[in-house]
Amino acid sequence: MSTPAKTFYIETFGCQMNAHDSEKVIGTLEHEGYSRVEDEEAADLILYNTCSIRDKAEQKVFHRLNEYKRMQGEGKKFAVLGCVAQQEGNKIFDKAPFVSLVSGSASYRNLPEMLVRLEAGEKRITGLDDRQTEETFDTEFTARSNPHRGYITIIEGCDKFCSYCVVPYTRGKERSRSSESILTEAKRMAEAGYTDIQLLGQNVNSYHDPLGKKSFADVLAMVGELSGVRRVRFTTSHPRDFTPDIVQVIDAMPSICDHVHLPVQSGSSAVLKAMQREYTREWYLERIAWIKAAKRDISMTTDIIVGFPGETEEDFEETMSLLDVVGYDGVFAFQYSPRPNTPAVGMAETVSDEVKASRLQRLLEAQRERQRISYERHLNQIVEVMVEGYNHQRGQVTGRTSQNKTLNFTTSLPILPAIGSYLNVRVTKTFPNSLVGEAVSAA
Ligand code: 5AD
Ligand code: SF4
Numbered sequence: 032m033s034t035p036a037k038t039f040y041i042e043t044f045g046c047q048m049n050a051h052d053s054e055k056v057i058g059t060l061e062h063e064g065y066s067r068v069e070d071e072e073a074a075d076l077i078l079y080n081t082c083s084i085r086d087k088a089e090q091k092v093f094h095r096l097n098e099y100k101r102m103q104g105e106g107k108k109f110a111v112l113g114c115v116a117q118q119e120g121n122k123i124f125d126k127a128p129f130v131s132l133v134s135g136s137a138s139y140r141n142l143p144e145m146l147v148r149l150e151a152g153e154k155r156i157t158g159l160d161d162r163q164t165e166e167t168f169d170t171e172f173t174a175r176s177n178p179h180r181g182y183i184t185i186i187e188g189c190d191k192f193c194s195y196c197v198v199p200y201t202r203g204k205e206r207s208r209s210s211e212s213i214l215t216e217a218k219r220m221a222e223a224g225y226t227d228i229q230l231l232g233q234n235v236n237s238y239h240d241p242l243g244k245k246s247f248a249d250v251l252a253m254v255g256e257l258s259g260v261r262r263v264r265f266t267t268s269h270p271r272d273f274t275p276d277i278v279q280v281i282d283a284m285p286s287i288c289d290h291v292h293l294p295v296q297s298g299s300s301a302v303l304k305a306m307q308r309e310y311t312r313e314w315y316l317e318r319i320a321w322i323k324a325a326k327r328d329i330s331m332t333t334d335i336i337v338g339f340p341g342e343t344e345e346d347f348e349e350t351m352s353l354l355d356v357v358g359y360d361g362v363f364a365f366q367y368s369p370r371p372n373t374p375a376v377g378m379a380e381t382v383s384d385e386v387k388a389s390r391l392q393r394l395l396e397a398q399r400e401r402q403r404i405s406y407e408r409h410l411n412q413i414v415e416v417m418v419e420g421y422n423h424q425r426g427q428v429t430g431r432t433s434q435n436k437t438l439n440f441t442t443s444l445p446i447l448p449a450i451g452s453y454l455n456v457r458v459t460k461t462f463p464n465s466l467v468g469e470a471v472s473a474a
Contacts, residue, residue: 036066037150040074042095045082047266048202048231049113051173051182052136053080056112058172059142067174076108076149081115083197085368089115096127103129108149110134114201117159118371124155134158137188137203140168162188162203169212171219179417179451180262181225183216184208185250186232191269193296194307194375195336195367198233207238210245214253221259226451227417228254228262234269236277248276255286261453262417262433264288267334270295270310273318282326288433289327290360293318294334298353299346302339307374312349319357328408330434332361337394338387339367340378347390354394354401360434362398366391402463406436409458409466414438415474416456418448430456432466442470 039060043053056078057067068074077099081092092115099109110132111123117135124130131154132145138158148156167187175181189198190205217228230250232238238247245253255263263286268277270293281287293315297303300311322329335350354362366387369376382390416430416438427439428448440456448454453474460467 037064037076038068038074039065039076039078040068040071041078041080042071043080045080045084045113047182047229048136048184048233049080049082051184051231052113052139052168054175054182055168055170055173056080056139056142057174059139059170060146061174062172063143063146071102074107076110077102078110078112081111081113083114083118083201083370085365085370087368089119089371092119093126096123096130100127100129108132110149112136112139114197117162117201118197120159121155121157132156132158135162135201135203136168137161137164140166140170162200164203165206167206167208169208169216171216175220175225178223179225180227180229181220182229182231183213183220183254184231185213186235186238189233190237191234191271191309192307192374194305194378195339195370195373197370197373200372202233205234205237207241209242210240210250210253211242213250217254217257217260221257224259224451226259226261226453227264228260229264229266230254231266234267234272235265236268236274237272246274246276247272248274248280251277251280251287252284255280255284261286262288264290264435266292268293270308270315270318273321275321278321278325278329281329288435290330290332290434291322292332292334293322295350295353295357296334296336297339297342297346298350299342302342302346302350305341305375305378306336306339312353316356328434330360330436331357332435333357333359333363335362335364335394336367337364337390338382340375340380340382342367342382351394351397354398358401358405359398360402360405360436362394364391364394364398399463403461406461406463406466409436410461411458413455413457413471414466414468416440416454418450418452418454420450421447427467428470430454437465438468439465440468440470444470448473 109130138161186207188203188205236247420429455471456468458468
């Protein structure tokens with residue numbers, strides 16, 4: 032008699048690293064004989080992959096766990112993964128005793144063994160002690176959710192210890208995968224029909240090949256050269272480790288996307304110092320100058336924190352001025368929030384919530400106006416898009432450009448272009464956050 036398949040439901044919050052970790056966790060569970068369900072009521076095991084980067088993440092997690100509580104009598108098991116799991120550890124069992132497994136990302140490679148213990152009825156199983164590991168979570172069982180565009184983690188953890196950030200504490204020590212293992216995975220993806228590969232890492236350009244063979248720029252080129260690969264993206268880059276050869280490889284290889292996400296966090300050298308970013312405004316702008324000197328038009332985006340302890344109006348004005356000096360195509364801006372265990376948590380908060388909110392709004396408004404102008408440069412250009420979906424109501428196809436911009440377009444073709452296909456599109460209208468166009472030809 033065969034036993035019925037065990038089922039699981041997974042909920043994921045946070046960054047692309049977390050989204051991709053979940054793809055690996057899903058692949059691992061499926062390999063261990065579980066099948067995924069989209070309805071939590073139908074699941075034997077409920078997993079919750081958490082994020083603690085900003086705001087009151089811990090409270091949100093405990094709130095959600097409270098909602099799960101009503102299902103505990105149904106024989107279900109519960110697992111909490113990710114950054115809040117690592118940060119709160121055993122406290123999760125105390126507050127939510129129906130949870131049986133708590134694991135941070137540095138321990139996911141032990142999941143098969145933890146699952147066996149879970150099935151045996153063990154309680155309080157933890158994966159919390161691997162943050163000093165040299166190992167990375169390499170698995171061939173990744174369940175990628177998109178058949179055309181896929182992630183590859185090339186570096187895990189972070190050793191930068193910016194004073195506001197939880198990541199070094201939740202994701203552990205920085206460790207790179209070997210260039211050979213990256214190549215094997217990228218080749219397998221290319222053979223399976225992936226054309227768009229995104230290399231991931233908290234600081235992707237801090238990559239150090241444990242085999243000592245390849246620099247980060249070499250890894251970009253290695254993946255970009257693979258037959259079938261049309262686009263290689265990479266995120267996130269850290270200014271400290273941003274080198275000119277990255278710009279050179281973008282210039283030399285059309286398959287490397289013309290987009291760099293380079294978080295600045297603040298435009299004031301004094302604030303950068305307090306943030307322990309270990310660079311100044313001038314140092315950052317030098318890297319921006321390299322990018323601007325490229326032959327290709329490389330799109331630049333950034334992350335900014337407003338209201339860091341000690342940030343004065345003058346400091347903030349320096350951040351605002353960066354918008355003009357750099358000319359970003361996108362800004363992700365956040366109000367500073369103190370995070371547990373970080374050095375900044377001990378700094379007196381000098382900026383009120385009202386001032387933080389107003390600075391955020393001023394920044395985003397100024398950036399929107401800038402983007403309205405900077406996106407206009409694409410008017411009448413013919414750009415290549417990868418088809419992502421359809422908006423039937425508007426009669427439009429949605430695509431993404433190499434610069435990671437959304438382009439909604441019409442086509443006179445009798446059949447809609449397939450998702451994952453590439454087309455050349457003429458841009459006929461621009462907005463601050465998207466482009467509109469008409470298909471010209473297959474690409
Ligand atoms: N408060 C506000 N924003 C933060 N970020 C990281 N930590 C904090 C914090 N404590 C932002 C940074 C980072 C992005 C992923 O989140 O801008 O680049
Ligand atoms: Fe990702 Fe950072 Fe959130 Fe962790 S804390 S899940 S690394 S965004």
